[in-house]
Amino acid sequence: MSKYKIGLFGFGCVGQGLYKTLAENSLDAEIVKVCVKNKNKQRSIDNDRITYNPSDILNDDQINIVVELIDDPQAALDIVRKALKSRKAVVTANKKMVAENLDELIALQKEYETPLLYEGAVCGSIPxxxxxxxxxxxxxxxxxxxxxxxxxxxxxxxxxxxxxxxxxxxxxxxxxxxxxxxxxxxxxxxxxxxxxxxxxxxxxxxxxxxxxxxxxxxxxxxxxxxxxxxxxxxxxxxxxxxxxxxxxxxxxxxxxxxxxxxxxxxxxxxxxxxxxxxxxxxxxxxxxKGAGSLPTGLAVLSDVVALTQGYAYRYRSSDHKVDTSELVEVYLSAKDIDAINWTAFDTISEKYVGNDYGYVIGKVALSELSSLLSNGSPDTNLVFTSGSQKEVEIPSLTYSYAS
Amino acid sequence: MSKYKIGLFGFGCVGQGLYKTLAENSLDAEIVKVCVKNKNKQRSIDNDRITYNPSDILNDDQINIVVELIDDPQAALDIVRKALKSRKAVVTANKKMVAENLDELIALQKEYETPLLYEGAVCGSIPxxxxxxxxxxxxxxxxxxxxxxxxxxxxxxxxxxxxxxxxxxxxxxxxxxxxxxxxxxxxxxxxxxxxxxxxxxxxxxxxxxxxxxxxxxxxxxxxxxxxxxxxxxxxxxxxxxxxxxxxxxxxxxxxxxxxxxxxxxxxxxxxxxxxxxxxxxxxxxxxxKGAGSLPTGLAVLSDVVALTQGYAYRYRSSDHKVDTSELVEVYLSAKDIDAINWTAFDTISEKYVGNDYGYVIGKVALSELSSLLSNGSPDTNLVFTSGSQKEVEIPSLTYSYAS
Missing domain, CATH: 3.30.360.10 (Dihydrodipicolinate Reductase; domain 2)
Structure with missing residues (x-):
């Protein structure tokens, strides 16, 4: 009998890959229950391991690791909350759920002394x-x-x-x-x-x-x-x-x-x-590879292995401030470039107006960009030419004119 | 008082960087003794932390981590052996020493249940x-x-x-x-x-x-x-x-x-x-960056942190076999290309002979390469064009002729 009993939510590409890999592997972990939504789908696992009721995993005392691989961020959050509160370690790949609720998820990990890992949520196979x-x-x-x-x-x-x-x-x-x-x-x-x-x-x-x-x-x-x-x-x-x-x-x-x-x-x-x-x-x-079932599967599997070794994130804290007043240089294009709110710009270095396409290159505060874009014409496109961290110097254009 | 007391061998670029970093850091580790060779060099550390006798570190019971950063592989091996036998965890960056003695070093780690880490020995800052x-x-x-x-x-x-x-x-x-x-x-x-x-x-x-x-x-x-x-x-x-x-x-x-x-x-x-x-x-x-004091220093520091967290390599074993009979395709050049031992080649696809430079491209068993090169003229150069793992297809040359 394996020491680590896994309850799996979701049986899509990544979930199926994980199931297969764990079955073939010499790891001290096995998937004992899989919770799915759709009762009419054929599954490649024994019927007695399938459940449609999340509580069958969340209330099962023998399960000590929950792997959450469903699409719905709200349902995923609900599962992760309940699992951590039952002191079941959790692996998830749901970036939206983690990013939007990280404060709560860090607090829950601390309160219940139970780890949550999510390598699969960020850039697929890149560790x-x-x-x-x-x-x-x-x-x-x-x-x-x-x-x-x-x-x-x-x-x-x-x-x-x-x-x-x-x-x-x-x-x-x-x-x-x-x-x-x-x-x-x-x-x-x-x-x-x-x-x-x-x-x-x-x-x-x-x-x-x-x-x-x-x-x-x-x-x-x-x-x-x-x-x-x-x-x-x-x-x-x-x-x-x-x-x-x-x-x-x-x-x-x-x-x-x-x-x-x-x-x-x-x-x-x-x-x-x-x-x-x-x-x-x-x-x-x-x-x-940033996505796909196998690259994400590797990240999830790696998290499961880490949990069996008692691994947890440490969450160093800092008192960093965020600055949105920084001036960034952008290229803004639209069919009707003159509909742009010029006053948002700190400086404009280039402007081109054609029949069906125009652009400006100029400096604007990061904090001004949202309103600039929402008030522009709906076809406005934005590309950064440089920020404080310069990526590229746009060569000056012979056909530009001073604004 | 720190929980982890480090004895450091060698005080070159990496050693000095590590000393400085640990002094500034909030890690629960400090360098309490530094063993150096040259008595006449000025050092940027307190005199009472310096020693010229390795035993002052190896026999000091309060020291639980040894960091070995000296040049001499034989002296390094001696230090690592003694440290592991005294159940002091060890960090080293000496690739030659590790590569040539890994069997013994794995056995020592197992016997004395004491870890040895060497991230700094392989590709500098790449983890x-x-x-x-x-x-x-x-x-x-x-x-x-x-x-x-x-x-x-x-x-x-x-x-x-x-x-x-x-x-x-x-x-x-x-x-x-x-x-x-x-x-x-x-x-x-x-x-x-x-x-x-x-x-x-x-x-x-x-x-x-x-x-x-x-x-x-x-x-x-x-x-x-x-x-x-x-x-x-x-x-x-x-x-x-x-x-x-x-x-x-x-x-x-x-x-x-x-x-x-x-x-x-x-x-x-x-x-x-x-x-x-x-x-x-x-x-x-x-x-x-593959070398240099700071990139290597990061790897060494990271190993020290890992030791304070109880980390050790697992050394999975396998029964893999190594094959040297594989045919690889090589380009071999020399001033006098006809001095080459042709019989070592399985096939030759191209040959060029000039006044002062000539080359052949052909397939040869990996196991034959050493004798082929040692018996060739002393200016012989070798470049792989492809092996089983093809890197590049050499375009056929208009001035080549059948061998």
């Missing part, structure tokens, strides 16, 4: 949380950034490498299982924002609710934006960034122009990349 | 051993390869990017502190072989003494070899590789031709890169 907790525990990290969303990166790769339209590329990503049928979380920059919020806690000891992080996605990208980048030998990549700006921390999710000298330029398709800049290590780059 | 032990513990790894030596990579970068001669580039690497005054360990491929030997244990559970791994370095590289690569848009990188060849494992250190599609192509200067290929994670890439 970022564990490394931040352990290996980089004594590092002075100055910046973490990267490509945290495989779906958007896949779409951007198709746009730039194969000249596909945004709709074509999105459809292809959906057909390949890299994007959900409602792609808003991915292409709108919400998914990488959840991940960034979790990373902020483990890298800097800073708790920042995702609602308080500015995010913009790739949903409004046009052929003109891509042409603008191509003419300058740039690509556009959706980046999540957290970095020191003086004594404060800045955090943002937005598309960025990237040149070929940047390691992120070469990260394509569904791959994710995390760049860490630290006092000792200098630049570190971690690249791996 | 490879810890990730293999923990995160990839449940992964089925099929291949690990990469650039494991910063000095050689720095030299190759100067050769390819700046057109410097080998002697110039080596001198520059030495001036920058990336290469020792005797550079044989680095440029001869011995240093990456020690690291590969250690990695084989943690990735595959395979103990393979470095003497049983074929290594060739970049010491004989000529302008003609570089021109050959340049004409084909290739670079040469010194790679360490371990991979499954059917049911057996292959392990080798040698220069390889690399094309621009390969992530290793873009890893330059003193950076190291580790590529991991696994069933779940697919391709993972880790890039970071």
């Amino acid at each position: 970022i949380i564990r490394n931040l907790e352990d290996y980089y525990a004594s590092e002075h990290i100055s910046e973490i950034k990267g490509i945290f969303n495989g779906s958007s990166n896949y779409i951007l790769t198709k746009l730039f490498q194969e000249g596909k339209s945004y709709e074509e590329a999105l459809g292809e990503a959906q057909a390949n299982g890299f994007a959900e049928s409602d792609p808003t979380l991915d292409v709108g920059g919400f998914d990488p924002k959840f991940k960034l919020s979790i990373i902020l806690q483990h890298a800097f000891g800073l708790r920042l609710h995702p609602d308080n992080i500015f995010n913009w996605g790739i949903q409004n990208i046009t052929d003109s934006d891509i042409a603008f980048a191509r003419e300058r030998n740039l690509k556009i990549k959706l980046l999540a960034k957290a970095y020191y700006n003086g004594d404060s921390l800045s955090a943002v999710v937005a598309p960025h122009f990237i040149d070929s000298q940047n390691p992120l330029y070469h990260v394509e398709n569904e791959f994710n990349c995390v760049l860490i800049n630290g006092k000792f290590a200098s630049n570190q780059t971690l690249i791996g | 490879i051993i810890r990730n293999l032990e923990d995160y990839y513990a449940s992964e089925h790894i099929s291949e690990i390869k990469g650039i494991f030596n910063g000095s050689s990579n720095y030299i190759l970068t100067k050769l390819f990017q700046e057109g410097k001669s080998y002697e110039e580039a080596l001198g520059e690497a030495q001036a920058n502190g990336f290469a020792e005054s005797d550079p044989t360990l680095d440029v001869g491929g011995f240093d990456p072989k020690f690291k590969l030997s250690i990695i084989l244990q943690h990735a595959f559970g395979l103990r393979l003494h470095p003497d049983n791994i074929f290594n060739w370095g970049i010491q004989n590289i000529t302008d003609s070899d570089i021109a050959f690569a340049r004409e084909r848009n290739l670079k040469i990188k010194l790679l360490a590789k371990a991979y499954y060849n059917g049911d057996s494992l292959s392990a080798v250190v040698a220069p390889h031709f690399i094309d621009s599609q390969n992530p290793l192509y873009h890893v330059e200067n003193e950076f190291n890169c580790v590529l991991i290929n696994g069933k779940f994670a697919s391709n993972q890439t880790l890039i970071g």
Whole structure:
């Protein structure tokens, strides 16, 4: 008999992979019950291990590890709460649930002295949380950034490498299982924002609710934006960034122009990349598949193994402040560029007005971006050209004129 | 008073960095004694913490962690042996000592139930051993390869990017502190072989003494070899590789031709890169500084922190076999190419003879390479074009002729 009895919620790709792997493995852990929703689906497990009632797992005293792999963040939170209160260790891969409720989840872990692990929630197969907790525990990290969303990166790769339209590329990503049928979380920059919020806690000891992080996605990208980048030998990549700006921390999710000298330029398709800049290590780059059943499955399995070894996150705390007054340089494009609220800009360095496309490049406070975009025309697109952390210098344009 | 009392051997760059960091840190560990060799050097620590007698640390019952950072592998082994036998946990960064004595070091750890950690011995700031032990513990790894030596990579970068001669580039690497005054360990491929030997244990559970791994370095590289690569848009990188060849494992250190599609192509200067290929994670890439006081210091510090948390390597074992009969495809160049022992080759696909430079490309068994090279002319250079694990396809040459 195994020492570790696992109750599993959800039996999708990742859940099935975990079940199979644990059955074949020599680990001292086995899945004894699986809670699913749909009674009419055929399952590849013995009927006596299946239940439709969460209490059959949550009230079962022999179960000491709960693995939560369902889609619904609210139901997931409910399960994780009850499991921790019953002192069952928990593994989850639900980034939205973790990011939005991390304060409560940390408090519950402390109160009930029961660990919650969620490596699978952040950048698939890249072991970022564990490394931040352990290996980089004594590092002075100055910046973490990267490509945290495989779906958007896949779409951007198709746009730039194969000249596909945004709709074509999105459809292809959906057909390949890299994007959900409602792609808003991915292409709108919400998914990488959840991940960034979790990373902020483990890298800097800073708790920042995702609602308080500015995010913009790739949903409004046009052929003109891509042409603008191509003419300058740039690509556009959706980046999540957290970095020191003086004594404060800045955090943002937005598309960025990237040149070929940047390691992120070469990260394509569904791959994710995390760049860490630290006092000792200098630049570190971690690249791996950011999503999918096997990469996420590896992260979940690794968390299960860690729980059997008594592992728990330490949650160092800090008194970091967040700064949103920082000026960032952005490229803003729209069909009718003159509809933009000019007063939001601190300075404008370039403006181009065409028949069906125009853009401005200028500096604006991070805190002004949300209202600037919500008051602009609905086709407005935004790409960062540089922040305090410069990614690329836009070469000045011969056809620009002073604003 | 700290719970963890550290005795430090060696007070070079890494040792001094560790001392400073621990003094500034909130860790429950402090360096109470430092053993050094040279009595005439000025030191930046209190005199009463300095000793010249190893026994002052090894026989001190209050010291529970020994950090060994001296150059001499034999003296280092002696210290580590005695420390483990006194049940003092040990951190070392000496790759040669660990690689050549791992069997004994594993046995000592088991017998005295005392851990030895050595993250700093393998690829500087890249947390490879810890990730293999923990995160990839449940992964089925099929291949690990990469650039494991910063000095050689720095030299190759100067050769390819700046057109410097080998002697110039080596001198520059030495001036920058990336290469020792005797550079044989680095440029001869011995240093990456020690690291590969250690990695084989943690990735595959395979103990393979470095003497049983074929290594060739970049010491004989000529302008003609570089021109050959340049004409084909290739670079040469010194790679360490371990991979499954059917049911057996292959392990080798040698220069390889690399094309621009390969992530290793873009890893330059003193950076190291580790590529991991696994069933779940697919391709993972880790890039970071491979040497230097701060990157190594981070790894050592991280090991110290791990020891204070009761961490130890698990040393999974396996019954893997090693295969040296595998045919690898190589490019062999020399002034007098006809002096080469042709009978060692299984097949030769290309041969070029010039006045002052010639080469052959052909297939040869891994086990034949050592004698082939030792019997060739002293200026013979070797570059892998592909093995079972193909790195690049050499385009056929218009001026080649059938052998």
